[in-house]
Amino acid sequence: MLTRTEGIVLKTITYGEADLIVSYLTPDFGLLKTFAKSPRKIKSRFGSSLEPLTYSKISFWGKEHASLPRLTQSDIIHSFHLLRERMGYFFKIVEITELTLNFIQEMDANKKIFLLFLDTLKLIEEDYKNTKNSSNKENGFNTSRINLLVNNYKVKFLKLTGFAPRIDSCGRCGSSGNNFYISQGSVLCESCVKQSSVLILNGLPSMIRLSLPVMNFYNSLMTWDTTKILRIKPSINLLEELSNILNLHIKYIISKPLKAQTQ
Ligand SMILES: [Zn+2]
Incomplete structure (x- = not known):
């Protein structure tokens, strides 16, 4: 056929x-x-x-x-x-390509993920062209904007695949908190932590204290339209804080099923 x-x-x-x-x-x-x-x-x-x-x-x-x-x-x-020509861009795109390869299954159609990937490539390419032609030469590579696009992809991709970390409130009881537990993929409040045995992880920090701006930023990226995302200008520190949380979360999820298979 x-x-x-x-x-x-x-x-x-x-x-x-x-x-x-x-x-x-x-x-x-x-x-x-x-x-x-x-x-x-x-x-x-x-x-x-x-x-x-x-x-x-x-x-x-x-x-x-x-x-x-x-x-x-x-x-x-x-x-x-153009995206293959510039190594700085290509390495960033490899991050989202590998994430996608790790989570997407064969015969598992998802138009939204396809469009998210396509839109992200288009925006990175457009940004490259604009930076290249602009008079304030930035060596054709803008780290903040590409990091914003990569973070936006990760947040929306995790949401679409059902692996989004819970960052707004305690994942057990819903009360407020700002301590994110990697093994739970969620914020937990103090009383829920006392009642549960939170896994200590090999080589990964078990808990990260989140700032209020990063919690707001993450929850906004969940809903903001990708095609308009470059209108916002988050600080480098905010982008780094979010990257760190997402990367630890992704690393934990990817390592988990592999361990389960070998047992
Ligand atoms: Zn709780």
């Missing part, structure tokens, strides 16, 4: 001498892994369309639910080549 969809290349792995396994983020099939025959031959029909981050219309051939359908066509909609 021939199937058509759209996809953004998240990752490619070489297979044999000249073949590739291409992992796409798609709106219709979640993570889609396809087999591309001889894409590196000079006259390959795929051209440069299999480069990471390329957004294309694709067709693939395979039985329904086949594990590795064969890619038959890919026509570039937008190459995002």
Whole structure:
């Protein structure tokens, strides 16, 4: 059966001498892994369309639910080549690409996640062009704005996948508090901490004290429209505080299922 969809290349792995396994983020099939025959031959029909981050219309051939359908066509909609040129941008995008690869399942369609990823790439690219053309040369890279976009992606992505940390109030009883417990993925109030055994974590701090601005900022990012996000100008400290919380939370979630599998 021939199937058509759209996809953004998240990752490619070489297979044999000249073949590739291409992992796409798609709106219709979640993570889609396809087999591309001889894409590196000079006259390959795929051209440069299999480069990471390329957004294309694709067709693939395979039985329904086949594990590795064969890619038959890919026509570039937008190459995002600028994002591969600048290492500073590319490394930031690798962060959200890896997060997405870790959480998204095959055959698990989610249009909202696809659009969030696409919008984030578009905004980073637009920002790169604007910075490059502006008279106040900032070396073509604005750390605050790209960190804001990366944090915004993480917050909304965790919400859409059901892994959002709870930062507004105690996750057990709902009363107010500002101590975030990594193993609980939540703020806990003092009396709930006394009643429960909070896990001590290997190599990770078990608790972080949150500032009021970061709690407000996080809860605002949950609801603010991504396409308008660059209108706000949070301080570098606020962005760093949020990055730290999100990264510890993500690290804990990713390590947990792996441990469970080996037991
Ligand atoms: Zn409580």
